[in-house]
Amino acid sequence: MTLRTPSRRLVAALALAVLAVLPAAPAAAQNADAVARRLRERFAAVRSFQADFVQTVSGRQIRGTLAVRGDAFRIELPEQTLVSDGRTLWSYTRADRQVIVQDYERDAVGFSIGQVFTDWGSQFRTTGASRATLAGVAHDVLALVPRETGSSVRDVTLYVRTSDAVPTRVRVHDVNGQTLAFDLSNVRLNPRLASNTFTFRPPSGVEVVDLRS
Numbered sequence: 001m002t003l004r005t006p007s008r009r010l011v012a013a014l015a016l017a018v019l020a021v022l023p024a025a026p027a028a029a030q031n032a033d034a035v036a037r038r039l040r041e042r043f044a045a046v047r048s049f050q051a052d053f054v055q056t057v058s059g060r061q062i063r064g065t066l067a068v069r070g071d072a073f074r075i076e077l078p079e080q081t082l083v084s085d086g087r088t089l090w091s092y093t094r095a096d097r098q099v100i101v102q103d104y105e106r107d108a109v110g111f112s113i114g115q116v117f118t119d120w121g122s123q124f125r126t127t128g129a130s131r132a133t134l135a136g137v138a139h140d141v142l143a144l145v146p147r148e149t150g151s152s153v154r155d156v157t158l159y160v161r162t163s164d165a166v167p168t169r170v171r172v173h174d175v176n177g178q179t180l181a182f183d184l185s186n187v188r189l190n191p192r193l194a195s196n197t198f199t200f201r202p203p204s205g206v207e208v209v210d211l212r213s
Contacts, residue, residue, distance in 0.1 A: 032129035035140045035160070040121055042165035043189075051187045067191075071104070072198035083200040088212065090200035099202045102211040123147060124156060131162070134169065138162040151175075 048069035055062040055077075064077040071086035081092040089104040124144035132141050144156040152174055159169035166187050172180040202208050 032126040032142065035129040035142050036121070036126045038140075039142070039158075039160060039165055046189050048191065048193060049187060049189050050191045050193075051184045053185070054183045067193060067197055069193065069198065074197050081200070083198060085198045090202075092200065092202065092206070096207075097203075097205065098207045098209065099200070100209050100211060103213055127155075132159065134159060137168075139168070140165075 048067070050065070050067045052063070052065050055064065062077060064075060066076070067074045071084070073082070073084055075082040079094055081090075081094075083090045083092075084104045087104055089102050091100045091102075092098070093100075123146065125147050126142060127145055128143040130141045130143075132139050138161075139159045140162050142158040142160065144158060146153050154173045154175050156173075157171040158167055159171075160167050166189075168184050168187075170182050170184070174180065
């Protein structure tokens with residue numbers, strides 16, 4: 001059985017996805033502070049969320065589901081389950097019947113999808129705003145850059161539905177020139193989550209590799 005260490009491949013699956021973005025309608029400039037303020041007000045009371053997503057990597061689409069509460073998350077992919085309670089990270093690969101357990105390091109991820117709904121304002125500052133139409137639906141588009149220097153993220157583009165301020169697409173450009181993103185759908189805010197959502201119990205007979213310090 002091969003041990004697959006959760007490096008860049010895992011980090012991408014945790015929070016990001018390569019996405020070929022369809023051309024949007026011509027964008028119109030608007031006040032970035034107003035859009036940012038509306039988004040902050042909309043999600044001031046959001047503590048958790050669930051969503052479906054489509055991840056596209058080199059032309060291959062992968063569908064999955066995610067649940068997020070602060071730094072804790074659960075991502076279900078066809079071949080892999082990724083779970084963190086904010087301190088420990090479990091990565092279960094079904095084909096290998098192997099679970100890798102390690103310390104969860106938020107800084108190693110670079111950008112967490114949960115920040116879109118919770119504390120993005122503390123991590124990023126706005127540099128501009130525009131409007132675009134995605135699949136016939138009007139969106140506000142917010143441009144963000146990290147507040148701290150030395151981040152692996154160069155900038156973030158956040159697409160927010162104009163009608164209800166719900167994010168549906170996140171694009172991230174890293175310092176290496178790679179474009180990463182999620183397409184979100186069926187977003188549920190503050191859902192009732194089971195108590196074991198952000199913990200993982202390995203199935204019987206699965207190899208467990210504990211890399212925690």
